[in-house]
Amino acid sequence: MHGPKEPSPPNPSPDSESLVKRLAGPSTTKAGLAKDQSEINRVIAEASKGSKFYENEKRKDRDLTDRIEKILKYRDEVLRGVDIRSVEQGVDQLLVKLEAQRDLSQAIVHVDMDAFYASVELLDNPALQGKAFAVGKGVLTTASYEARKFGVRSGMAAFIAKKLCPDLILVENRFHRYSEMSKRIMDIFRRYDPDMCAAGCDEGYLNITAYCADHRLTPAECVQQMRDSVREETKLTVSAGIAPNKMLAKICSDKNKPNGQYELEFEPRAIKAFMHDLSIRKVPGVGRVNERLLDSIGIKTCGDIYTHRGILALMDKQFGLHFLLQAFLGIASNVVQPGQREERKSIGAERTFTPLADTNRILQKLEEIAAELESDMEHGGWTGKTVTLKFKLDTYQVFTRAKSFDRWVSTKKEDLFAIGKELLIPELPLTIRLIGLRVTKLKDLRAELDSKVNGIKRFFQSAEPSSPRKRRRIDTEDVGDLPDEIEDMQLSQDGFMEVMPGFHEDNEADEDDMHASAPADDDDDPIAVKKQHLDRQATPAPNKPAFTRPRPPMSAPAPSLASTSTSPFMKPTSHKQRSARTAQGPSRHSSSAEPEARPSRFPTLAHPGAPEATAIDADAEEHTCPICGRSMCTDNQGLNAHIDFCLSKSAIREAQAAASIDIGQKLMPSARPSGSAPGFGKPKPEKKVRARKR
DNA sequence: GCGGATCAC
DNA sequence: TATGGTGATCCGC
Structure with a gap:
């Protein structure tokens, strides 16, 4: 369109280094980068130039630059007339305390599928073998290792990827397939730790301490065996990290990826040496912004944290001293628990x-x-x-x-x-x-239902089989015997949740429901879509007996690594x-x-079409079933029997239909009940650590 | 309690 | 020809 040799201005405001890096996306540093990253970044910046997306990134980059400038000014202020030495000594004492809390008794594993989506696609379409291809449509969810050599990464816009790799083959996501494979893989992992914690569809945390002891295996042998099983049973490869806590295990799983494992020596010295030269960006919780923030005060590696401990202490608010000191020491939570439904927010x-x-x-x-x-x-x-x-x-x-x-x-x-x-x-x-x-x-209606039903059953069971109460008005006095939730039911009013809309989903029954998508992808991937039905795993059926794996007795104290959250840093004042x-x-x-x-x-x-309230119709002569809302003339036994009946899947479906709840034909993935968040240092009510000598 | 921001996956 | 979706957390106000 333009003549040859467009004599554009020599340097039309060159992009700052930070902006170019920002445009390259969040997963540049964390994954195996291509050989000439700066050339790749240039191409990306070039292709983005002028777009609204680009302008927004530029704005954010400017804001961050301003923010850093302010932080530095504040630092200079705060440093004036301060005896930094004594501050450092205070930090050193804190380090001693933290060190005392180190717990090396548990063998924690982080497992991470290699290029998960891409591997599944490859499995189903061998013609892709050896090709540079990527999965996703407008935005890529993952790329084959061949494609990564060109700088193609997950999270990247497809048209940018095409510029980097013109022969790139694009494959559409098939989330249903990934979920399927994920389930199979997780089942394998669970053989080694029934309480494993899935973190997305392609990775998870396990505590293999007990398994190793019971089977007389070293952690490395155990993990090798586990990875072999996955490979044999699914033809997919997995990488793993073995360490005394979740943070370290996660970092380690990246060490020999793909298809490899790495065990960190369970020794304080070795751990500290491991952390010393590690890029701060590898620490979970440190993203692109915090990386730049820390970089501005000279911190690039975890070892640098110690060097600058003085200023970090003085600017605790800005940087989160405790979190960083733990990273420096390589200390974090070693509690592995399956995601709990109640944790959803x-x-x-x-x-x-x-x-x-x-x-x-x-x-x-x-x-x-x-x-x-x-x-x-x-x-x-x-x-x-x-x-x-x-x-x-x-x-x-x-x-x-x-x-x-x-x-x-x-x-x-x-x-x-x-x-x-x-x-x-x-x-x-x-x-x-x-x-x-x-x-x-949030309020968990499913739990409420359980509690309600059980409460009602208890209530009636405890009553005389055919006591005179049965026809008595059940008013608030009586309700005192019932769980609070029942009162909630009665209090509910129009327009708001009465009680029990249609839910209680059917498990294995409807395959279609499993279309959910899968989340996280491999290694470095920022891409994730809605999670699958991990509900099933996270929320055991009421009657399912708790799995009794030989758990070591509790004796060791919780590793109090609680500490701060994943977002240790603060915004500008x-x-x-x-x-x-x-x-x-x-x-x-x-x-x-x-x-x-x-x-x-x-x-x-207020919607008139709301399902009839399922509140207990206490005034009536007859009882109203708390499940289906129907009234009936019966005694306690009869009501009890009806409730049991009502709880069956089909009955619940029927109740839904009767209540005119339109429960989707819509194949919407049901949400995952959280719990997959690893949470490296959450002060969460983590259960006690299982102590066991290795 | 609200809104912006950061992060993980 | 057009840069994602779900969920959590923290902070200042």
């Missing part, structure tokens, strides 16, 4: 689309999201008290708007849509490329939000300007 759905400015079209997207969320919530058996709307402008700036309620939010799509609409409308007009809804302050109006930013409506601008009431929520 939120459930949501979001979707990207071609930017829309038309209100009606935007609302249509919102409605679709509401429908997805309804499905997920009902399948999962969740409700909550806070709804958060998320939207991303065509400038890639992201905003959230939330609203909390006193009551449990209805999971009906009409209601979710109405709430979302109320949050969104005041912000318009805007041009939006993503919209999402999330519900927090006062990073003021860019002014609302500028750049098409949405307004912070009514916060202070017009306090009573809108009624806080929620008119649209």
